Amino acid sequence: MTRVGQVVRLRPEKEEEYLRLHADVWPEVTARLSASGITNFSIFLRDGLLFSYFEHVGDDLEADLAAVAADPATQRWWRLTDPCQQRVDSAPDTQWAPLREVFHHD
Amino acid sequence: MTRVGQVVRLRPEKEEEYLRLHADVWPEVTARLSASGITNFSIFLRDGLLFSYFEHVGDDLEADLAAVAADPATQRWWRLTDPCQQRVDSAPDTQWAPLREVFHHD
Numbered sequence: 522m523t524r525v526g527q528v529v530r531l532r533p534e535k536e537e538e539y540l541r542l543h544a545d546v547w548p549e550v551t552a553r554l555s556a557s558g559i560t561n562f563s564i565f566l567r568d569g570l571l572f573s574y575f576e577h578v579g580d581d582l583e584a585d586l587a588a589v590a591a592d593p594a595t596q597r598w599w600r601l602t603d604p605c606q607q608r609v610d611s612a613p614d615t616q617w618a619p620l621r622e623v624f625h626h627d
Numbered sequence: 628m629t630r631v632g633q634v635v636r637l638r639p640e641k642e643e644e645y646l647r648l649h650a651d652v653w654p655e656v657t658a659r660l661s662a663s664g665i666t667n668f669s670i671f672l673r674d675g676l677l678f679s680y681f682e683h684v685g686d687d688l689e690a691d692l693a694a695v696a697a698d699p700a701t702q703r704w705w706r707l708t709d710p711c712q713q714r715v716d717s718a719p720d721t722q723w724a725p726l727r728e729v730f731h732h733d
Contacts, residue, residue, distance in 0.1 A: 524669055526669065526671035526678060526680070528673055528674075528676075528678070539729075540729055543729050543730040546730065546732070551732045554732060555732075560732075560733060561733060562730070562731065562732045562733075563630055563632065563680070563728055563730065563731045564728070564729050564730040564731075565632035565678075565726035565727060565728050565729065566726060566727045566729045567634055567715075567717070567724060567725070567726045567727060568634075568715065568716075568717050570634075570676075571729075572632060572634070572671075572678050572726060574632070574669070574680045609673075609674065610674075611673070611674050618673060619673075620671035620672060620673045620678060621671060621672045621673060622669055622670070622671055623645075623646055623649050623670050623671065623672045623677075624649040624652065624668070624669065624670040625668065625669045625670075626652070626657045626660060626661075626666075626668045627666060627667060627668075
């Protein structure tokens, strides 16, 4: 099992829209996550920063994320959520920027 | 089960010390966490911010966290880690500031 943490900015003027969308995420989107072995997925907010945490069960995280990215419903979803987000300065080329795990205790 | 996300700043000059400490956390400290029902505990780092995620199994998170805070070994540990951290501006009174969960998918 792999743990993944990521961060992205939430545009202040889009906070309300982002929260509304995430209170009722499309079933096709969450089903595609589950089909890719992505589980225990949370998104947290504070001070205009979004932090995501999820776990991946499977042999090939990269391929499973590529399957998510290729999914038409997910692409339609991201066309709504991407404009709510702003990439962090240190990672201008990725929507969600990876965090480094520095501690874990089961 | 309760999920908890938190954030705190890591002082740049203390990053090396913080990482060294967390590469080998004292067994008394992790044992006390486990005794309080705290599990699946990760800390992530990016851009001078530390994000923690843990899960709590039990009926009384507040009491279980109080038991952690009252533990002498944990207090000694925090005397090493607290000086590495700086409270975020929006929560000057708490070491780790709580995040708001805005999405979850099992």
